Amino acid sequence: MAARRKAKPKRKKTPVSKARKRGKTIGKTTAIRKKATRKAPLRRPSAKKAAKTPKGTAKLAPARPQPQAVRPSPRRPQPVPAEQRIGVVTHYYSHLSVATLRLDPGTTLRVGGVIHVLGNTTDFTQTVESLEVDHKPVLEVGPNDDFGLKVNEHAREHDVVFMVRP
Numbered sequence: 001m002a003a004r005r006k007a008k009p010k011r012k013k014t015p016v017s018k019a020r021k022r023g024k025t026i027g028k029t030t031a032i033r034k035k036a037t038r039k040a041p042l043r044r045p046s047a048k049k050a051a052k053t054p055k056g057t058a059k060l061a062p063a064r065p066q067p068q069a070v071r072p073s074p075r076r077p078q079p080v081p082a083e084q085r086i087g088v089v090t091h092y093y094s095h096l097s098v099a100t101l102r103l104d105p106g107t108t109l110r111v112g113g114v115i116h117v118l119g120n121t122t123d124f125t126q127t128v129e130s131l132e133v134d135h136k137p138v139l140e141v142g143p144n145d146d147f148g149l150k151v152n153e154h155a156r157e158h159d160v161v162f163m164v165r166p
Helices: 020-024 049-053
Strands: 083-093 099-103 114-118 121-127 131-133 135-136 147-150 160-163
Touching: 083 114
Parallel strands: none
Antiparallel strands: 083 099, 083 160, 099 147, 114 121, 114 160, 131 135, 131 147
């Protein structure tokens, strides 16, 4: 049979200090509690004060922020007058750096000619070094030919192609 333990004598309670009742820190375990501050009530201007302004003085209107000047959008580069539109880029193959073009009626494109490709984000000039129709190199293409053109920079669909006149 197990022996009973003797009950411990009860400890006397220590009186709680006023600081501890208010919630201020005495030891490291209790947090400081601040009293909530009351906001001052909003004051509205009374009609009497507004009416007391002298008749000769005008009331000032509240200051409005000045509208900022609108900057014009950057201008898109325009083709030089010595250029003639010959067609539009229909597709660009990035892994080959080849653009397919659709030529305007009555125009031709030859190897060795200088072209200017112009678009919203595209603007470069280069000489035509390689033209291919059905994967076969050719020297000249017309408006009815479906051809590819090797380009030096990234061309995008709907970019306009101009022939630079010497």
